[in-house]
Amino acid sequence: MIPDFRPIQPLMQGRILARRKKAERKDIIPPMGERYLKSIRLLAECMQGFERFSSDFVRQYGLTHAQFDIIATLGNTCGMSYKELGQKTLITKGTLTGVVDRLEQKGLVVRERCTKDKRSYFVRLSCEGEQVFHDVFPKLTKQGQRLFDGYTEDDFMRLETTLSGLKHAIANGHS
Numbered sequence: 001m002i003p004d005f006r007p008i009q010p011l012m013q014g015r016i017l018a019r020r021k022k023a024e025r026k027d028i029i030p031p032m033g034e035r036y037l038k039s040i041r042l043l044a045e046c047m048q049g050f051e052r053f054s055s056d057f058v059r060q061y062g063l064t065h066a067q068f069d070i071i072a073t074l075g076n077t078c079g080m081s082y083k084e085l086g087q088k089t090l091i092t093k094g095t096l097t098g099v100v101d102r103l104e105q106k107g108l109v110v111r112e113r114c115t116k117d118k119r120s121y122f123v124r125l126s127c128e129g130e131q132v133f134h135d136v137f138p139k140l141t142k143q144g145q146r147l148f149d150g151y152t153e154d155d156f157m158r159l160e161t162t163l164s165g166l167k168h169a170i171a172n173g174h175s
Contacts, residue, residue, distance in 0.1 A: 043166075050147075057143055061136050062106075066091050066099045068136065071108065071125065075133035079124025081114060108132060 051065055058068040069089045074080065082100075086093050100123055103109040108129035114120040126135060148156075 037104065041078045050144075053147070054140060057140050058136065061132065063132075063136075064099075067103055067108075068140075070096075070099055070103060070123075071129060071133050072137055074109065074123065074129070075137055077124075079110075079122050082121050082123065086089055093108065103129070 011168060044066050047062070055065040058065060061068075063071070066089075068086065069091060073085060073088045080095070082096065085100075086096050089096070091099060100111060104111055107126055110124055112124075114122050114124045151159075
């Protein structure tokens, strides 16, 4: 076996640079910042995972996640204005019109002019949309509940309290 006589200097310089970069990073991000970033990443990963899970499920019915969000929001209601629909869904205002257009083309929603304000539209589920809601929503809910099979009532209470507090902090920090 031939010994490795490569100079050790470049190797040591690399380790020193790596330590220096890590130290510089800690100077930029205080310890609580590391904790914050870890928590935010975990929260984002959970949201993305849940969206992927529900999107895969509703895709079996020829719907996108956004389309089903609208169907689920309109379900068990007599309909609502675009403004109210935008507030109750997670869909941005710019995307909402296109999603409603596609649902209307599929015959799942009906769009009507508001009687009080002719500039606004009122959106409701069609008979076919109601049928899709009553067929898909319970199945998706049942499927989603499996993700929480091991949760106790206390687990749900802690999760809801923590998320409500975060939602409140975000709402107050944003204004």
